[in-house]
Amino acid sequence: MTTEFTREQVAAHSQPGDAFIIIDNVVYDVTAFLDDHPGGAEVLMDNAGRDASDCFHDIGHSQDARDWMLQFRAGEVAAAERREVRVRSAAWAEPGEGDSLRGLLAAWAPPLALSALAALLYLYLFG
Numbered sequence: 244m245t246t247e248f249t250r251e252q253v254a255a256h257s258q259p260g261d262a263f264i265i266i267d268n269v270v271y272d273v274t275a276f277l278d279d280h281p282g283g284a285e286v287l288m289d290n291a292g293r294d295a296s297d298c299f300h301d302i303g304h305s306q307d308a309r310d311w312m313l314q315f316r317a318g319e320v321a322a323a324e325r326r327e328v329r330v331r332s333a334a335w336a337e338p339g340e341g342d343s344l345r346g347l348l349a350a351w352a353p354p355l356a357l358s359a360l361a362a363l364l365y366l367y368l369f370g
């Protein structure tokens with residue numbers, strides 16, 4: 244079962260030895276992570292006990308960062324106090340496999356069509 248925290252309860256965890264942060268309605272216990280954060284302990288402590296969703300997204304954290312944060316998950320913000328989760332910006336989203344395949348097809352379609360046409364013409368004239 245997931246533990247639920249009110250925003251007031253999260254605010255009580257704002258010390259270096261006991262630091263919680265909210266990102267997208269999920270509560271993270273970042274106490275053990277402070278010294279390991281590539282962005283430094285200070286930004287995390289500035290946001291300890293608070294909702295740091297905007298800051299987190301503004302940085303444009305990598306997929307690695309998002310995988311990493313899973314291990315600090317302590318619970319969720321109580322249902323009545325959840326906020327709308329910001330939609331990912333296009334710049335932040337990583338290209339999916341489907342996108343690159345589509346891009347590849349789009350790039351190759353015109354030359355492939357031309358060579359098929361040339362082959363047909365050759366067969367028609369000299370075949």
Ligand code: HEM
Pocket residue numbers: 264271273276280281282283286287290295298299302303304305306307308309311312315
């Ligand atoms: C548990 C939550 C978090 C994790 C796991 C995490 C992880 C990381 C990682 C792995 C990086 C290196 C760059 C990257 O891979 O994206 C990074 C950089 C950074 N993070 Fe976080 N971060 C977290 C929360 C936050 C929050 C809440 C803030 C802001 C309030 C923040 C601010 C920064 C900054 C300023 C950088 C440096 C960016 C740069 O040097 O260009 N991080 N973080």
